[in-house]
Amino acid sequence: MTFLNEDRLFPVETSVRDIARALYSDVHDLPIISPHGHTDPRWFAENKPFADPAQLLVTPDHYLFRMLHSQGIPLEALGVPRVDGGPIEQDPRKIWRLFADNYYLFRGTPSRIWVDHALQDVFGVTERLSPKTADEVYDRISECLTQNAYRPRALFEKFNIEAISTTESAIDDLRWHDMIRASGWGGKVVTAYRPDAVIDPEFDGFADNVETLGALTGEDTTTWAGYLAAHRNRRAFFKRYGATSSDHGHPTARTEDLPADVAATLFDKALSGTCSADEADVFRGHMLTEMARMSLDDGLVLQIHPGSFRNHSDVIMGRFGRDKGYDIPTRTDYVHALKPLLDAVGQEPDLTIIVFTLDETSIPRELAPLAGVYPALKLGPPWWFHDSAEGMRRFRETATETAGFYNTVGFNDDTRAFCSIPARHDVARRIDCGFLATLIATGRLDADEAPEIAHDLAYGLAKQAYKF
Amino acid sequence: MTFLNEDRLFPVETSVRDIARALYSDVHDLPIISPHGHTDPRWFAENKPFADPAQLLVTPDHYLFRMLHSQGIPLEALGVPRVDGGPIEQDPRKIWRLFADNYYLFRGTPSRIWVDHALQDVFGVTERLSPKTADEVYDRISECLTQNAYRPRALFEKFNIEAISTTESAIDDLRWHDMIRASGWGGKVVTAYRPDAVIDPEFDGFADNVETLGALTGEDTTTWAGYLAAHRNRRAFFKRYGATSSDHGHPTARTEDLPADVAATLFDKALSGTCSADEADVFRGHMLTEMARMSLDDGLVLQIHPGSFRNHSDVIMGRFGRDKGYDIPTRTDYVHALKPLLDAVGQEPDLTIIVFTLDETSIPRELAPLAGVYPALKLGPPWWFHDSAEGMRRFRETATETAGFYNTVGFNDDTRAFCSIPARHDVARRIDCGFLATLIATGRLDADEAPEIAHDLAYGLAKQAYKF
């Protein structure tokens, strides 16, 4: 028994809906390629049961707690840990009830679709979450979590995940990835190289992190040459754990291509903590070009995720720390910002640079035109605040006419909310099939061409772009 | 007899249209809450008949005269007064005929919908305005205006207005509001505190205005402490005339939170007329935070309306003065601009800050993410150039997925065109019901949830947010 509409997110006009439904029926159960995300590798390493419904679904999901918080609910009441260790709600059932009481706040949001989908398809819930059904749903999930079928590896298989990438800091020891590999389990969980902590002079503990990088690699990271060698070494280490990409979350899309001596001098200033804010931005920007050059040798895909003003509220940052739903997109320039990088490596046919944006205005104006001409550049899927039905629709409507389908790279879920992964990919598949159906119905695409595109968008492009 | 399509602005697909129509039928005759507008309280105080069709509908409506003017019609020909008192058209019938002759210019614009609606529903006109029908329509309206049923208070009641807010300068004496209250008439007409004249160092006569504020409040407004006390005093005075909000029309969304001594020094510079343009912006920005702090005590809702380049044409400003349709939206940053204010008071659950935008790109990128997390912040409805069918649709499509419905505050008409008020609220109700119908038809919302939301968007949210 289901409570979700089986034709959800398809175009409403009957003849177009029929086309969309037919396309979707061919791709809806394709394996999931999840080339960029933030699930915890420890889950798959230890394969312990998830703790409780609140810990699994509410407390770690910033989409959920930010909305509840926006209506005046203290983060403490949702069990979000305080920096000072102060008292927070410990009773998962109370947290769950608070969530259910306020579930109406998510009307019209993607979180609603993701949670509904997970409740129905993962846990077999047959009614919408509400104050009335809160306890019943809680009990149902709790009961499930005691079963082996709901342990991380079993869910991974149930979700039909062919490959998933987590993201680890360059100075992470990858112990959980090691444990996964040692376990003999066949699930493909790979890492990605995220060096912000050793590339961003403004990152907490930058100099210490660089020293740690030296210790881990046996390179002398007090010198520019040693620092670059350490990156090369560490990228190779990450590749041993399946990494096919690096990932860079800079405040802006700025890139630079400095002469070696200028870069070396800037690196010294960064290590000594004397970079100005602008110099720090220059250094980060230059390192993107260095990373791209390393990619020419080792084949890692370069992902650039710019444009978020992180931890916007000083109050919340002070009380709860980083990543508490207070990251806000900002206006982002790409045309001038990416030029140094693209002049350096943009013509390389074997290099893949994937750029994401939180500023949708840049898609038709800047990113589709850039990805539609530079051989090395591809356009990442709608990201974060825009990985929603409307965001995905706007993405296709504003990207396709200039960049086509084949300068995009399929979908990625970018999530730490494990149970939402099937839902998120399902939304993308439905929206893409609806978009293709509209192209057919309006004579912009022939019916015989669409199944191949639907397959590529749901599966093939991600696999190819990320070399899975 | 009607000439307007009864299903106007609903989605076109039959099954979705049916859902929209059903939702609309439940909310279309709800009372109007008009919490932000610019009607003249003198109308309701004196309750005199409106002068003539041109004076009522054309001459004061900048939406109408800007379009006519854009096609080369001199403002003089529309009866818009000149600064130098030079000759302008005095014959209302001639103005009306000119309007009717050029009514085709409004095809596809919201003005067309508003005027059609007013002609049909307020004045019982049964044919579209055109050169042919111009005189007939003019005579019909003229005849109506002689009847008591078309006096301001009668129209207020006919329009089913439960409460309306006008906007008055902080140094207004509120005499018309006083007269309304003294009259014993039951219509709820309240004021709002608009202190631009005493907050903006670049406002004409700023120092004199601040002196007047001192005189009106008995405070010494030559000192920073006295100036703040005068605001507190004046806000209390406005509250006695029903004010539940303050309103701030700054060029940018900049806010500041200065130390008291820095603010005091800046205030001295402002009074002496020696602020640089940037210092003036800093002062305005700081005063938003001061206003918010006063709101913590007196409960007024803080409205920020930034982003308009006022009186863009020097020629028109010189010949006709301010507010002649030459206010043009500009690109507006909110993420950096609002941070000082939000760090100061953004976590206050009992404070309501409503932010409006004329830069639609800021909605999905900045304002929905901000309103979707800060407890104090709400997102105002589509405003001014965007209070149209397409603008409202884009607003819901770009705001809802991140901010939901409950971080928005319903609709406000923001108008001085009295007869357009029912039309404007009707457009909002139709578009919102159409949006909800689309969510239902695409499986994003259950049918049983939508009536409550439709009611909230049409009535409940405005009433609650503005404390009416």
Added chain:
Amino acid sequence: MTFLNEDRLFPVETSVRDIARALYSDVHDLPIISPHGHTDPRWFAENKPFADPAQLLVTPDHYLFRMLHSQGIPLEALGVPRVDGGPIEQDPRKIWRLFADNYYLFRGTPSRIWVDHALQDVFGVTERLSPKTADEVYDRISECLTQNAYRPRALFEKFNIEAISTTESAIDDLRWHDMIRASGWGGKVVTAYRPDAVIDPEFDGFADNVETLGALTGEDTTTWAGYLAAHRNRRAFFKRYGATSSDHGHPTARTEDLPADVAATLFDKALSGTCSADEADVFRGHMLTEMARMSLDDGLVLQIHPGSFRNHSDVIMGRFGRDKGYDIPTRTDYVHALKPLLDAVGQEPDLTIIVFTLDETSIPRELAPLAGVYPALKLGPPWWFHDSAEGMRRFRETATETAGFYNTVGFNDDTRAFCSIPARHDVARRIDCGFLATLIATGRLDADEAPEIAHDLAYGLAKQAYKF
């Protein structure tokens, strides 16, 4: 026999589609007014057969080769000439096969519609281009090109072009236009005055170009007064070859209105090559106002096409030169940028300034509000990356409510791809009829009004705005 859907690009809902089809049937075969484009007047002067399918359709079309190049195909393989004269593909059939093999890349793009339309309607091809049909289609086109019916003038007539404007540099001798006129052929091919080479201090050979302008006009262009006189003289010369407009492709929309002595001094710096980048921008901006003042006398329409970052890749610029698909739109401000020009001449009812944008965000925020009030300002159609189905739809949805239909100027194709001209105008007519049909179906327009608007958008407005 056709392979294109006859109802392509119309709304999908049956009743709306029926309205759109009826409107379209009245305008689809109206003559083409092409007031802004880049066809080569030499074609019409010499009237020689076009060389081969690749030379006609692929190699000169940057929309096509940029997409192929983005997927790693070297420009050399497409026959694009190298600056160093190095080897490139010479066999047109090989180029054509490469195009056909990769034709799937254009799925969902306007290029696909344009090429399909040209193949079907111009060359009578009955099947979609594909690796399988590549040779057959090539042979078909080749055969056509040997016939007189496929020479430039015959195609001009077949395409039902009533008037077309090419664009020539201010220092072009207009020999091909002269030859067309001398030939006695009746086709209306006019020029447009494009003075970038003698207005932009950063243009290659600026000082030499200005000297040439002096030689051509007999004016002393070493002085500011002589330089302006030379422009006036040259504009008159262009008018003798039918020019009704000037066209200006500046990096930004900046305008200035400098005192004469300041302008004269800046001109001297420009001639001596000592302008800073900012001074060059000021000079370009001031010249727009000078051009507008000349328009007051000679009646030329002023077209401003700002916002493209030209030749973004240094690598491609070095290897293949200018205009190789590497022009990327940038964020563009109009509100502040156009103010000096609009203060100077914006109230002139007999002046027409047409502004284009590559930054769609500026339409609802800046350009529709500006064009909706300034008598001299009109809004150009969706341009370049946005002259597509979705771009045109977004244009109407974001421009109409504020600027109406009558502050826009119909469609122009802006193309050098001759055979795509009917297709491009057809797309515009279909989208506009679909937009009007939607307005009717949603009660925003009466059915009796739409045919006139459809006719104006397809034909009348362009003819009127460009004085054809």
